[in-house]
Structures are given as C-alpha cells and as structure tokens.
Amino acid sequence: MASKIFHPISFIILIFILLAPICHANRSIPSAKNSSPFDFIKSLKGCHKGNNTKEIHELKSYLEKFGYLNYSNKTHATDDDFDDTMESAIKTYQKNFHIKPSGIIDDETISKMTAPRCGVPDIVDGTNYMQPRDNRHESSSSNIHIVSHYSFFQGNPKWTKTHLTYRFVPNYPTNAIPPVVSAFQKWDAATHFSFSQVPTNQFSDLVIGFFRGNHQDGAPFDGRGGTLAHAFAPTDGRFHYDADELWSVGPAPGYFHLETVAVHEIGHLLGLGHSSVNGAIMFPSIEAGQTKNLHPDDIEGIRVLYASRSEDHRFRLIIIFVVTGSRFLRDTVLGRLRSACHVFILVVDRTMNWDIVGSILKGPVQLYRVQLEPIDF
Numbered sequence: 001m002a003s004k005i006f007h008p009i010s011f012i013i014l015i016f017i018l019l020a021p022i023c024h025a026n027r028s029i030p031s032a033k034n035s036s037p038f039d040f041i042k043s044l045k046g047c048h049k050g051n052n053t054k055e056i057h058e059l060k061s062y063l064e065k066f067g068y069l070n071y072s073n074k075t076h077a078t079d080d081d082f083d084d085t086m087e088s089a090i091k092t093y094q095k096n097f098h099i100k101p102s103g104i105i106d107d108e109t110i111s112k113m114t115a116p117r118c119g120v121p122d123i124v125d126g127t128n129y130m131q132p133r134d135n136r137h138e139s140s141s142s143n144i145h146i147v148s149h150y151s152f153f154q155g156n157p158k159w160t161k162t163h164l165t166y167r168f169v170p171n172y173p174t175n176a177i178p179p180v181v182s183a184f185q186k187w188d189a190a191t192h193f194s195f196s197q198v199p200t201n202q203f204s205d206l207v208i209g210f211f212r213g214n215h216q217d218g219a220p221f222d223g224r225g226g227t228l229a230h231a232f233a234p235t236d237g238r239f240h241y242d243a244d245e246l247w248s249v250g251p252a253p254g255y256f257h258l259e260t261v262a263v264h265e266i267g268h269l270l271g272l273g274h275s276s277v278n279g280a281i282m283f284p285s286i287e288a289g290q291t292k293n294l295h296p297d298d299i300e301g302i303r304v305l306y307a308s309r310s311e312d313h314r315f316r317l318i319i320i321f322v323v324t325g326s327r328f329l330r331d332t333v334l335g336r337l338r339s340a341c342h343v344f345i346l347v348v349d350r351t352m353n354w355d356i357v358g359s360i361l362k363g364p365v366q367l368y369r370v371q372l373e374p375i376d377f
C-alpha cells in the first residue's frame with residue numbers, strides 16, 4: 001500500500017499543490033469550461049462587415065492588443081461598428097492562423113481567437129511579422145523549397161554577447177525553477193547562446209518572475225485564461241508568467257506547461273517574434289496540457305538573426321599567431337582583443353600555458369585550441 005504514495009499521478013498532484021499557493025489564488029479543479037477573458041468572442045459568431053453588435057468594441061481592443069488594429073481616429077476604436085478596417089484586421093488574423101481569410105467571425109476564427117496565448121503582439125507598428133516578406137526567409141535546395149515564418153522584433157534588436165545570465169525575482173516558487181532551467185538548456189543546445197543562473201540579488205541580463213494583473217510594465221495580465229505570459233525584446237530581459245494561470249511542472253490536462261511556455265518566452269528574450277508555423281515554439285497560442293519543443297523554424301530564426309554579426313562594429317573572427325614573445329606582451333594583446341572579438345583562433349607553440357590563456361579569454365569568447373608540432377629544420 002505504501003508504495004502507492006509514489007505513484008506518478010500522486011507526484012504530479014503534489015507538484016500542483018506545491019505550486020498552488022503562489023501561482024494561483026483558487027485551487028478549483030481545472031476544466032476546459034473555465035471562463036476566459038477571450039470568451040466574449042464566442043458571442044460574435046457570424047459577425048461580418050456592416051454588423052453593429054455590442055461586443056465588437058471588445059474585439060477591437062483584442063485586435064489592437066495583439067497588433068492587428070490601430071485606428072488613427074480613436075473614436076472608432078471604442079465603437080461597435082464592424083467597419084472596413086476591422087474586416088481587414090480579421091482577414092490578416094485569419095491568414096496568420098491559417099484560416100480562410102473571409103473577414104467573417106466563423107467557428108474556426110473563434111476557436112483560434114479564444115485559445116490562450118502569449119501577450120506579445122503578432123504585428124508591431126503595422127508590420128505583420130508572421131507573414132513572409134521579400135522572400136528573404138526563403139531557402140531552397142535541389143528539390144526542396146522551404147518558406148520559414150519566424151520573425152523578429154521591429155529593428156531586429158539582438159544581443160551582442162553570447163553568454164547571458166538570468167535570475168529569478170525574490171519569492172519565485174522554487175519548484176517552478178527547474179522547468180525554466182531546462183528551457184534555457186534547450187536553447188543552449190540548439191544555438192550559439194549559453195546561459196547561467198545567478199542569485200536573486202545579483203545583476204543579470206534576464207529576469208524571470210510571476211506577476212498578476214497590472215504589474216506596471218505596460219502589459220497587464222488578464223486573470224485566468226487569455227494571456228499566459230510575455231517577454232520583452234533584447235536587451236530588456238524581462239520574462240513574466242501570469243500568476244493567475246494554472247501552471248504545472250509536468251504535462252497535465254487543464255494546466256499550462258511551465259517549461260513549454262518558458263521555451264517560447266526565451267525565444268522573445270533572444271529576439272524572435274511570433275511564427276505562423278503551427279509546430280514552432282514561437283507560434284503565439286497554446287492549449288492547456290500541451291507540450292512543445294524547439295522546431296527547425298525557431299532555430300533557423302535565431303541563426304538568421306545573429307548571422308549578420310559581422311555587421312557589428314566588433315570583429316567576428318581574429319586569427320592570432322602567438323609563437324614567441326614575452327608573457328607580458330602576450331597577455332596584454334590577448335586582454336585587449338578579448339573585449340573586441342567574438343571568436344579567436346589561436347595558433348601557438350608548445351610553450352603556451354593554457355591555464356593563463358583560458359583565464360584571459362573566459363567569458364563570451366569561444367576558444368579553439370590548435371597546438372602546433374615543433375618543426376625540425
């Protein structure tokens with residue numbers, strides 16, 4: 001009998017209970033029927049251009065929140081007229097979510113719009129980053145033609161270093177740390193980035209925490225359901241979970257998977273916007289109980305965003321031949337180059353003390369060791 005205490009289901013329930021006091025106020029039994037801030041959209045079924053229904057102004061604010069609408073005349077933003085601008089916004093939304101762009105609020109549109117999602121907009125300043133543009137995301141080989149749908153933030157903000165530190169805000173639930181650590185490891189394994197955790201009271205590039213409602217960053221959360229989390233573009237570094245959601249460490253029906261959402265939000269921290277590829281981690285919405293992993297579309301996005309590092313004012317590659325020379329000269333040269341280069345290739349003789357070189361070049365520098373054999377003349 002005692003062995004049943006450690007049944008996997010018991011373990012998952014235990015984790016929910018541990019998370020519950022911090023991650024959400026009510027321990028209600030999760031249900032797909034729980035109300036969501038997006039549920040009002042269901043009452044707009046069948047609406048199309050020319051309609052005037054009282055919830056339309058709410059849908060306008062939904063579309064504005066995620067970047068699909070931006071009225072220059074603000075009175076139209078709060079009225080209930082389903083006008084041309086709104087029809088155009090609905091069609092754009094439908095294209096992004098692979099729905100026939102009818103401009104009508106049909107069942108499929110309602111299903112997509114009411115799905116829980118990330119709070120980061122899909123469109124910024126009128127640029128729809130979820131659609132391919134200028135063919136610059138297209139690649140082809142002899143008989144394969146691939147169109148990628150990853151996106152970046154306005155102006156392609158990115159990090160100029162490859163090692164990033166992260167910390168959790170004070171009172172962050174300890175059992176919600178491993179899923180985030182694991183999410184960082186996934187990005188670490190798939191990209192040129194590496195990450196390390198620092199204590200709560202130290203400076204870090206990235207900061208992770210749970211917040212609820214209006215938490216003073218211009219992007220208030222909306223209670224249970226609706227928006228689940230958000231993160232800011234480089235080099236802001238903030239990643240917030242909505243504390244009002246039901247979160248779980250392991251996948252479970254009715255609960256949102258902490259690690260999956262973390263992998264998505266870290267994508268934003270690194271500079272990715274939303275992708276229209278359903279299987280991509282950067283797709284904007286996710287169902288309760290769903291788990292996802294990095295997709296080639298996500299990894300390609302990071303590769304392309306950071307491939308243009310040679311445009312930086314810093315050198316990308318420096319080849320140094322250090323064969324002889326005093327230790328002082330060598331250390332001074334390496335120390336200065338350390339802050340100016342992304343990659344070193346050192347060609348050295350056998351007398352090089354690697355401990356010294358390693359201590360000088362530590363940090364966001366990749367060190368390739370090439371040891372030459374002495375040449376006999």
Ligand SMILES: [Zn+2]
Binds near residue numbers: 265
């Ligand atoms: Zn997102």
Ligand SMILES: [Zn+2]
Binds near residue numbers: 215217240
């Ligand atoms: Zn926030």
